[in-house]
Amino acid sequence: xxxxxxxxxxxxxxxxxxxxxxxxxxxxxxxxxxxxxxxxxxxxxxxxxxxxxxxxxxxxxxxxxxxxxxxxxxxxxxxxxxxxxxxxxxxxxxxxxxxxxxxxxxxxxxxxxxxxxxxxxxxxxxxxxxxxxxxxxxxxxxxxxxxxxxxxxxxxxxxxxxxxxxxxxxxxxxxxxxxxxxxxxxxxxxxxxxxxxxxxxxxxxxxxxxxxxxxxxxxxxxxxxxxxxxxxxxxxxxxxxxxxxxxxxxxxxxxxxxxxxxxxxxxxxxxxxxxxxxxxxxxxxxxxxxxxxxxxxxxxxxxxxxxxxxxxxxxxxxxxxxxxxxxxxxxxxxxxxxxxxxxxxxxxxxxxxxxxxxxxxxxxxxxxxxxxxxx
Amino acid sequence: xxxxxxxxxxxxxxxxxxxxxxxxxxxxxxxxxxxxxxxxxxxxxxxxxxxxxxxxxxxxxxxxxxxxxxxxxxxxxxxxxxxxxxxxxxxxxxxxxxxxxxxxxxxxxxxxxxxxxxxxxxxxxxxxxxxxxxxxxxxxxxxxxxxxxxxxxxxxxxxxxxxxxxxxxxxxxxxxxxxxxxxxxxxxxxxxxxxxxxxxxxxxxxxxxxxxxxxxxxxxxxxxxxxxxxxxxxxxxxxxxxxxxxxxxxxxxxxxxxxxxxxxxxxxxxxxxxxxxxxx
Amino acid sequence: xxxxxxxxxxxxxxxxxxxxxxxxxxxxxxxxxxxxxxxxxxxxxxxxxxxxxxxxxxxxxxxxxxxxxxxxxxxxxxxxxxxxxxxxxxxxxxxxxxxxxxxxxxxxxxxxxxxxxxxxxxxxxxxxxxxxxxxxxxxxxxxxxxxxxxxxxxxxxxxxxxxxxxxxxxxxxxxxxxxxxxxxxxxxxxxxxxxxxxxxxxxxxxxxxxxxxxxxxxxxxxxxxxxxxxxxxxxxxxxxxxxxxxxxxxxxxxxxxxxxxxxxxxxxxxxxxxxxxxxxxxxxxxxxxxxxxxxxxxxxxxxxxxx
Numbered sequence: 029x030x031x032x033x034x035x036x037x038x039x040x041x042x043x044x045x046x047x048x049x050x051x052x053x054x055x056x057x058x059x060x061x062x063x064x065x066x067x068x069x070x071x072x073x074x075x076x077x078x079x080x081x082x083x084x085x086x087x088x089x090x091x092x093x094x095x096x097x098x099x100x101x102x103x104x105x106x107x108x109x110x111x112x113x114x115x116x117x118x119x120x121x122x123x124x125x126x127x128x129x130x131x132x133x134x135x136x137x138x139x140x141x142x143x144x145x146x147x148x149x150x151x152x153x154x155x156x157x158x159x160x161x162x163x164x165x166x167x168x169x170x171x172x173x174x175x176x177x178x179x180x181x182x183x184x185x186x187x188x189x190x191x192x193x194x195x196x197x198x199x200x201x202x203x204x205x206x207x208x209x210x211x212x213x214x215x216x217x218x219x220x221x222x223x224x225x226x227x228x229x230x231x232x233x234x235x236x237x238x239x240x241x242x243x244x245x246x247x248x249x250x251x252x253x254x255x256x257x258x259x260x261x262x263x264x265x266x267x268x269x270x271x272x273x274x275x276x277x278x279x280x281x282x283x284x285x286x287x288x289x290x291x292x293x294x295x296x297x298x299x300x301x302x303x304x305x306x307x308x309x310x311x312x313x314x315x316x317x318x319x320x321x322x323x324x325x326x327x328x329x330x331x332x333x334x335x336x337x338x339x340x341x342x343x344x345x346x347x348x349x350x351x352x353x354x355x356x357x358x359x360x361x362x363x364x365x366x367x368x369x370x371x372x373x374x375x376x377x378x379x380x381x382x383x384x385x386x387x388x389x390x391x392x393x394x395x396x397x398x399x400x401x402x403x
Numbered sequence: 404x405x406x407x408x409x410x411x412x413x414x415x416x417x418x419x420x421x422x423x424x425x426x427x428x429x430x431x432x433x434x435x436x437x438x439x440x441x442x443x444x445x446x447x448x449x450x451x452x453x454x455x456x457x458x459x460x461x462x463x464x465x466x467x468x469x470x471x472x473x474x475x476x477x478x479x480x481x482x483x484x485x486x487x488x489x490x491x492x493x494x495x496x497x498x499x500x501x502x503x504x505x506x507x508x509x510x511x512x513x514x515x516x517x518x519x520x521x522x523x524x525x526x527x528x529x530x531x532x533x534x535x536x537x538x539x540x541x542x543x544x545x546x547x548x549x550x551x552x553x554x555x556x557x558x559x560x561x562x563x564x565x566x567x568x569x570x571x572x573x574x575x576x577x578x579x580x581x582x583x584x585x586x587x588x589x590x591x592x593x594x595x596x597x598x599x600x601x602x603x604x605x606x607x608x609x610x611x612x613x614x615x616x617x618x619x620x621x622x623x624x625x626x627x628x629x630x631x632x633x634x635x636x637x638x639x640x641x642x643x644x645x646x647x648x649x650x651x652x653x654x655x656x657x658x659x660x661x662x663x664x665x666x667x668x669x670x671x672x673x674x675x676x677x678x679x680x681x682x683x
Numbered sequence: 684x685x686x687x688x689x690x691x692x693x694x695x696x697x698x699x700x701x702x703x704x705x706x707x708x709x710x711x712x713x714x715x716x717x718x719x720x721x722x723x724x725x726x727x728x729x730x731x732x733x734x735x736x737x738x739x740x741x742x743x744x745x746x747x748x749x750x751x752x753x754x755x756x757x758x759x760x761x762x763x764x765x766x767x768x769x770x771x772x773x774x775x776x777x778x779x780x781x782x783x784x785x786x787x788x789x790x791x792x793x794x795x796x797x798x799x800x801x802x803x804x805x806x807x808x809x810x811x812x813x814x815x816x817x818x819x820x821x822x823x824x825x826x827x828x829x830x831x832x833x834x835x836x837x838x839x840x841x842x843x844x845x846x847x848x849x850x851x852x853x854x855x856x857x858x859x860x861x862x863x864x865x866x867x868x869x870x871x872x873x874x875x876x877x878x879x880x881x882x883x884x885x886x887x888x889x890x891x892x893x894x895x896x897x898x899x900x901x902x903x904x905x906x907x908x909x910x911x912x913x914x915x916x917x918x919x920x921x922x923x924x925x926x927x928x929x930x931x932x933x934x935x936x937x938x939x940x941x942x943x944x945x946x947x948x949x950x951x952x953x954x955x956x957x958x959x960x961x962x963x964x965x966x967x968x969x970x971x972x973x974x975x976x977x978x979x980x981x982x983x984x985x986x987x988x989x990x
Contacts, residue, residue: 059513059961061611063521097953099961103914105947106907110707127911130820139706152818157821194661194807196816196912203815220650223661225615227420227602227643230413231650234406251523254608259532259605264409280522284607334753374753438789486969497977498735501789502928503972505921509965517959592857614917625793660802665797672794673782 049092050085050344052077052334053112055132060100062125064251064280065323069123069147070095072320072327076335077314082361086335087342093331098124102131109135109143118142118344119334123327126150126197133159146330147323150200151276154376161350165333165369165378167274167362169201171402172384173208173245173293175312176271179293179386179399180243180300183269187217189241191232191257193248194223201247201273209245217241222253228252233260246272251280274384275380279321282392284302289389291378296387297362297379298322299397308361322362333369364400410651414537414643419543421640423598425627426550427591429635431675432499433567434587436497437487439504442595443617444511447610449475449596450603451515454524464529472593472598479592483585491584508613516610523607526600539601543636546594551632563587595620622668628678637679642667694846701838702827709838713906715946716841716897720848722926722942723935724895727852729924730932731861732888733868737920738779738795741802742893744915745772748806748813749909755822758814765901770881772897773890782887784882806912818911837905844902848895853935855891864888908909925964929971940979 031383054073057066074093081090094112098105105128112120113135120136122129122145129145130153136143137159144163145153153170177185188209192202202219209216218239220232236244242262248254254275269291276294298321301306308328312320333356338344341352356378357370367383384399391397426628449471456467484572486503529538554560565573566583574580599608606612619642627638641663649655650661671678697716699942700710718758725739749771753764779798783791813819832840832847855861863884866874872890875881922945930941945964975982 059516067505067521099949101913102909102911107707107710107714110710114707125913127816127818127909127913130817130911131907131909134820135710152817156817194804198808199807199816219656221660225612225619227417228413228604231410231647234410234651238406252609252612255523255607256605286521286525299783302477305887325765347495389461411852417875486973489973490976499972499976503969505924506689506965506972507969509921510962513959513962513965513966543811618800621793625790656808656941659804662801667802668797669794672790672797673785676785676790 047089048126049090050087051092051094051112051115051117051127052331053109053117054093054095055093055098055105055108055122055128057100057125057128058097058123059348060098060125062100064130065147065278066123067080068321068323069327069330070323072312073123073146074327074352075315075320075324076329076331078315079311080331080335086338087344091331091335092263095181100125100128102128105129106131106135108132113139113141116339118346118349119144121146121327121329121330121334123147126153126200129153132157133157133162133185136161141346142334142353144330144334144353146333150197151204151377152200152402159377160235161346163353163371163376163378165330167295167297167379167384168377169247169273171206171379171381172273173205174349175295175384175386176245176293176401176403177208177214178402179273180269183243184364185214185242187215187239187241189218189220189239189244189268190216191220191222191236191244191246191248193249193250193253194221195248198248198250201249205245205273207248217319222248222250222328224253225379226252226253226256229256229260230263232267233257233264237264237266241268243269243271246270246276249273249275250276251278251284254281255285255288258285258292262288270296271386272294276389277322277394278388279394282394288347288390290391291389293386293388293398294340295384296322296394297384298325299364299385300394302361302365304359304361325361329358329362329369331360332360364397368371406651410594410647412536412540414647415640416539416642416643417602417647418623418640419539420598420602420639421619421623421642422627422636423543423546423594423601424616425623425635425639426547426632427595427598428620428624429629429632430477430550430587430591430594432629434563434570435491435500436581437489437500437504438621439501439588439591440617440621441482441504441508442591442620443516443613443615444508445478445592445595445613445618446474446479446599446602446615447608448511449599450526450608450612451519451524452596453526453600453603454608457527458525463530464527468529470552471596473598475592476589479589480585482592483588487584487588488581491581495548508617512610512613515556519610521610523609524606526603528604542597542601546597547632547636550590554632554661564652588675596683597678619664622664625668625676626671626678628680630678631680634678634680641679690850696840696962697845698835698842701835701842709835710906711947711950713838713841715844715943716838717903718907718923718926718946718967719846719939719942720841720899721896721923722930723845723848723852724892724899724940725862725923726927726930726932726935726938727856728888728892729927730836730840730934730937731856731868732864732885734737734885734889735924736889737792737917738798738893739896739923740915740917740920741795741799742772742776742896743900743903744802744806744910745775746897747904747915748819748900749897751819751904752812755819760773761825761827764950768825769894769897770900772894776890776893777886779985780893784885785887796917799920803912803916806915808863814911816912818909820909820911822908824905824987841902841906844899848899849935851895856930856935860884860887863980870965925968927978929968929978932981934978934980937980944979 045257052271056070096108109132111176120143192198274295277296337353340349367380369378385397386399437530452471456462474583487500490499562578623642627634749768753759863879924942926945930939
């Protein structure tokens, strides 16, 4: 009898693997301006999906990723969202530009298909459209500035400078940084923009120098232009502390900004001392031969949360997935130690407001964590 | 006052870079009338060449710079061979090579984009960060003086002028048109590649750097005028000074300062399309 | 078959196809139709009138943004919003075209390049009015006569836009105005000697085609119900130019073929060769110009002549 049961169980397991895979759509950018960020994020997702499948899949079925390239063109992005839905995707992961994610929302809202961005940090993504099928687990700009300010409280800042670039995300982050600073009663003595394609940031930094700020906050996301800012800062021999958005957490600065970023603090969602991070780095390196960095973690957490939500929903029905997703409480790779992603009170931005850390560059390396959360 | 002096150096350096790109356009426009918008991408190729030889392989700076220059001369010559000569020989209208070169712009950019990782790449300084502006100004001065002397004092240079003034007459006088064209493209690529190499230690080498440089260089050309070599440098300096002085001193919000060079360009086009310096 | 029947037939065919396509294909189809519309008006400006301009997408954007802003920020009635949007396009086009008539060739290109960039700057700095870098969303097509046009019916609207644009341009092309444009393109001095008012012809051509682009933009605004700055950027302007070149400048059929090919190509190539498809594009454009400057239409003609 027991042998029969064992055989039956084995047959059952084998047959359930022969079931159709669960399709999850991924919209990323392989050729456009978002490529430096989208590529590692997608790699993290691929790694996560492979791991899920190795461990038995979701609800006994494998996960199949349908990957589309929107070339950072928002109008193509929306069309691709439709394509994925037509192909049977039950969830869409958006890892391209912020406006592209926005444009996909008009489609997912209409088609009642769950969509999530694990990477975008624009606050307006969950507020501009009343789309109950959309979630955002990237670290919001408002959380970034609040965390930075909490760390800088000891510096007793009265007047600061704010500098950004003219990219859409840079402008959006600048807006929320401004709001956060004003809410804390800190005066913005100078606000400057370095446009894409500039050959120098000296005029902007001269204006900031003339305003004599207590500190400078950087909200820009264009690497080359940020490097120009650092160069001018060093060239003028300026001394006030620099606090940057999470863009500085991308490792490229360690090679293009050598000798320029010692002492710069930045907000990050990646604590290298966290056990989950250490495990992630070890497993990823073993599987692919390359070491991951924080952008991979966003993609990894994203697919993990989607899989976990489907598991809790118990089916691939989109409504059930939506309800399950809203109830998420998940501890992932990203975030401070002990942080969980969750969507309390019907909100759809899931990154814990206390979940970011402030780190400092020590020499050219991304150094230790100096502050956690907003306290 | 100290601000202004610092700014003057910075604007002079940026102006030199724009001037070199404007020179690249000029070298090709004068004998052939062809506007080559791909000069921005040539600058990018020069920057990536600098990254490869100087950062990756760590060659000594003079050797690396010379190698990049030689490589760019070949790139220019090759571009002319592939995209321009077949059309000119067929007697195609002037528009055709201009459009073909727009296609080459995309080819260059994508070739670099698929060959290197997408992040910006560091390019080392010639003499250290504090002296880069002076280095740029020095190198540009040498180039412009050299080109000016070439056009004014050498027979080969004068043949360029002859072609610029009247192609058919020049051909009748025995000047080898296709050689002049090939040389002008090679020279243009050299100037553009040099500009890319000089500016990239500050802005790093990345595959999107081409189009903004092409536009800035063309604006400089319009301001300075196509007629004289000095015009390219003058246009570049004026543009850079206008840009940077506006950001520093104009009481307008930061975002609008980017519109200033564009407005300047439109103003020049409407009021003085031939540029500041007239041809002789 | 009388011309009117032919137009009706085409309309029915193109619009009817929308009802048989899935959501995704419908979306791609709509955007294809819009690109073809833009290519037709751009082809008239560039191929037939010989004016190189990079402002076409800026006018597309002016049309799109203005109709959304007038409707949802200023709450104007629908017909008024449309009229004002068209008026705005005409105003800007005149502001650019009239001074530019003194400029030739690449100077107009440069002025329109500057205009296109200024447009994006204005959009980004526009604060609450233009929605800044994030653009405007969360609006819907207003009801018209009690019903809301959506789905394949909206595709039919786009088909009407396309055919309307083609009809206007076709008539113009065959009229004296079209001949005047070609004369100005080929040799302005001779045209002037023949009594053509060169400046006026150029201005009318530029204003008309830009207004057509603006109208297309108004239709676009309700396709995705989102407008944001990246959609109307310079990259698309270059793509439009490439479409007209590859298809064959100066011929309506060329614009249609070029737009269809270059729009659909990434969808086909991307799954096959991943992110190298843009490189293929550039190579295609260069090859097209080298081998057949008259574009694909020219190739077709040549093949027909020497079978």
